[in-house]
Amino acid sequence: MAVLQEYKCPCCGGAIEFNTTVQKMKCPYCDTEFEMDVLKEYDDALKNEPTDDMTWDTTPGTEWSEGEDENLASYVCQSCGGEIVCDSTTAATSCPYCDNPVVMMGKVSGMLKPDYVIPFKLDKKAAKEKYLSHIKGKTLLPKLFKDQNHIDEIKGVYVPVWLFGADTDSHIRYKATRSRTWSDSKYIYTETSHYAAIRGGEIGFAQVPVDGSEKMDDTLMESIEPFDFKEAVDFQTAYLAGYLADRYDVDAESSIERANQRIKFSAEEAFRQTVTGFATVTTESSSVALKNSEAKYALYPVWLLNTTYNGKKYTFAMNGQTGKFVGDLPMDKGAFFRWFFGIGAVASAVSFAAMYIIYLLS
Amino acid sequence: MKKVLSIILALLMLSLPLCMSASAMSTTLLVDNAELLSSTENTEISKQLAEISEKYSCDVVIFTTEEGEADGDGDYAEELYGELSYEDSDNACILLVDMGSRKWEYYGRGLAHKAVNEDGFNYLADKFEPLLSEGEYYDAFSAFIDGCDELFEMAENGKPYTEPFSFCISFFVALAIGIVLAFIVTAVMKGQLKSVRSKADARDYVVDGSFKLTENRNIFLYRNVSRVVKPQSNSSSNGRSFSSGGGASKGGGSF
Numbered sequence: 001m002a003v004l005q006e007y008k009c010p011c012c013g014g015a016i017e018f019n020t021t022v023q024k025m026k027c028p029y030c031d032t033e034f035e036m037d038v039l040k041e042y043d044d045a046l047k048n049e050p051t052d053d054m055t056w057d058t059t060p061g062t063e064w065s066e067g068e069d070e071n072l073a074s075y076v077c078q079s080c081g082g083e084i085v086c087d088s089t090t091a092a093t094s095c096p097y098c099d100n101p102v103v104m105m106g107k108v109s110g111m112l113k114p115d116y117v118i119p120f121k122l123d124k125k126a127a128k129e130k131y132l133s134h135i136k137g138k139t140l141l142p143k144l145f146k147d148q149n150h151i152d153e154i155k156g157v158y159v160p161v162w163l164f165g166a167d168t169d170s171h172i173r174y175k176a177t178r179s180r181t182w183s184d185s186k187y188i189y190t191e192t193s194h195y196a197a198i199r200g201g202e203i204g205f206a207q208v209p210v211d212g213s214e215k216m217d218d219t220l221m222e223s224i225e226p227f228d229f230k231e232a233v234d235f236q237t238a239y240l241a242g243y244l245a246d247r248y249d250v251d252a253e254s255s256i257e258r259a260n261q262r263i264k265f266s267a268e269e270a271f272r273q274t275v276t277g278f279a280t281v282t283t284e285s286s287s288v289a290l291k292n293s294e295a296k297y298a299l300y301p302v303w304l305l306n307t308t309y310n311g312k313k314y315t316f317a318m319n320g321q322t323g324k325f326v327g328d329l330p331m332d333k334g335a336f337f338r339w340f341f342g343i344g345a346v347a348s349a350v351s352f353a354a355m356y357i358i359y360l361l362s
Numbered sequence: 363m364k365k366v367l368s369i370i371l372a373l374l375m376l377s378l379p380l381c382m383s384a385s386a387m388s389t390t391l392l393v394d395n396a397e398l399l400s401s402t403e404n405t406e407i408s409k410q411l412a413e414i415s416e417k418y419s420c421d422v423v424i425f426t427t428e429e430g431e432a433d434g435d436g437d438y439a440e441e442l443y444g445e446l447s448y449e450d451s452d453n454a455c456i457l458l459v460d461m462g463s464r465k466w467e468y469y470g471r472g473l474a475h476k477a478v479n480e481d482g483f484n485y486l487a488d489k490f491e492p493l494l495s496e497g498e499y500y501d502a503f504s505a506f507i508d509g510c511d512e513l514f515e516m517a518e519n520g521k522p523y524t525e526p527f528s529f530c531i532s533f534f535v536a537l538a539i540g541i542v543l544a545f546i547v548t549a550v551m552k553g554q555l556k557s558v559r560s561k562a563d564a565r566d567y568v569v570d571g572s573f574k575l576t577e578n579r580n581i582f583l584y585r586n587v588s589r590v591v592k593p594q595s596n597s598s599s600n601g602r603s604f605s606s607g608g609g610a611s612k613g614g615g616s617f
Contacts, residue, residue: 010584011583011584032584033584034583038581038582038583038584041581042581134557137554138551138554140548140551140554141555165567167572171577176580186592187590187591187592188589188591188592189587189589190587190588190589192585192586192588193582193584193585194582194583194585194586195581195582195583196580196583197579197580197581198577198578199575199577199578200575200576200577201574201576201577202572202573202576203568203572203573203574204568204572205567205569206567206569207567208564208567209567217558218560219558219559219560222559222560222561223557223558223560225561225566226566226567259564261562262561262562262563262564265563265564266563266565266568269563270565270573271575274575274578275580325557326557326558327557328555328556328557329555329556330555331555336548336552339544339547339548340544340545340548342544343543343544343547343548344540344543345540347539347540348536348537348540348541349536349540351535351536351539351540352532352533352536355532355535355536356527356532359524359527362524
């Protein structure tokens with residue numbers, strides 16, 4: 001039985017017909033003409049495109065061995081409900097996320113043991129210095145905010161993260177264009193050649209972190225990346241001494257989507273670098289299949305500072321390993337308008353004077 | 363004897379103005395092929411043209427036609443300029459009025475080039491173009507001659523016409539520059555306060571040496587050609603065109 005082959009226009013998606021006048025395939029909707037061989041090759045490429053296969057083997061964390069968690073104490077924040085874990089010798093008094101008092105609940109239970117921990121490399125003194133440097137030189141920062149001293153409230157917290165690693169098989173199709181321009185006495189002509197750039201290959205990712213704490217803002221945690229996993233060690237409760245540890249409340253399964261987004265985006269960008277010699281390149285379709293996937297549970301060191309200004313909460317975080325400090329600051333609206341109108345008035349006056357001088361000189 | 367000498371003297375005095383205007387009249391300064399002027403008006407305009415040509419030793423010519431070949435860019439006037447014989451071919455100007463295409467063109471060299479820069483061209487056109495549109499041809503040509511007189515005089519005094527400084531327009535342009543600059547600077551200041559941004563990629567976690575390209579092909583699909591009208595580099599305001607170079611000013615417009 002004969003099968004009716006139908007091709008879709010790569011330009012507009014309409015069904016293409018054979019045009020007897022030009023002896024080519026021609027789209028009746030956008031009038032674009034195609035060679036038969038090109039359409040066949042493009043159609044084959046579309047048919048052979050695989051679909052995403054981004055399933056993970058997620059068995060992160062381990063069970064505590066007998067007596068291992070005896071020296072850990074659990075606290076619960078009465079305000080945000082966050083559960084904090086710390087060494088029994090460390091007295092936790094307030095929640096590192098909302099600054100409200102925490103209540104001791106007793107021993108840790110129902111919590112997986114982390115696979116790895118990156119120990120704090122920078123101390124509180126370094127965090128204070130970074131905070132002072134962070135608020136320095138910010139013209140629109142309210143003076144009152146600068147004057148209030150919050151730096152003693154900085155707390156060292158081990159934030160739970162899920163680490164995803166896998167080799168990937170990627171197959172990506174990009175839409176690429178190349179242009180040339182020429183002109184005659186009346187018109188400027190632009191000829192645009194359209195290509196389907198197909199790339200495939202492998203790329204591996206290791207320890208892509210996803211925040212496992214609901215109370216810790218994901219964007220804040222991503223802002224202090226990267227962490228250097230080479231300095232991670234197998235988890236020992238001894239590393240918690242003097243610090244607080246947040247107990248994960250977002251499980252590994254729920255964190256997969258964010259890891260997949262980041263891995264897929266990076267794969268598309270990496271292969272895009274090989275599409276050269278074109279004026280424009282845009283990703284049209286991509287599929288990523290994971291191999292040798294694994295997920296691990298780790299604690300990453302973060303210095304946290306929470307403060308409230310004019311009724312709004314501001315959180316600052318410093319990577320406890322690299323010292324990268326982030327945190328959005330409040331803006332002095334009065335200063336903003338003063339600067340805006342001041343610069344506007346001076347620039348307008350200078351521009352007006354310059355125009356008048358140019359007129360006189362010409 | 364005294365009577366004979368006084369007759370000779372009178373004849374000499376009468377012939378003197380004729381000799382003076384001979385250079386200006388070596389070319390017909392008014393050619394009204396489109397018959398836009400009555401005979402009286404024709405005589406008057408011819409007289410004005412002769413006077414200004416003589417005053418500045420620069421032939422000022424007005425040429426009307428119904429051919430419809432002028433397109434307002436000054437090329438046709440330039441062609442006509444070459445065909446007419448001037449006393450001094452490098453110091454004259456022509457105003458061409460084409461009733462067929464409803465276009466006018468100007469071409470000038472020498473003083474008529476120095477005096478009619480872009481500002482002068484627009485000043486001149488503003489004087490006579492509205493009158494041409496209203497069909498007031500005599501008044502239009504008179505206004506053209508008056509305008510040339512003003513511009514030539516300024517050029518001869520070493521100060522060719524320049525458009526007066528527009529305080530109002532300059533004020534608003536300066537204000538716009540100030541606002542844009544203030545917006546950019548304060549946006550940078552606001553940007554300093556923001557440091558929390560999500561990370562869309564995972565490039566920091568790519569395993570060294572893991573990237574392998576196994577498929578690499580580009581399929582040519584199709585090409586298309588688009589065209590846009592070339593912008594005229596010599597365009598001027600009010601739908602007119604003007605260009606200056608090679609010792610000449612030329613341009614034109616519609617009426």
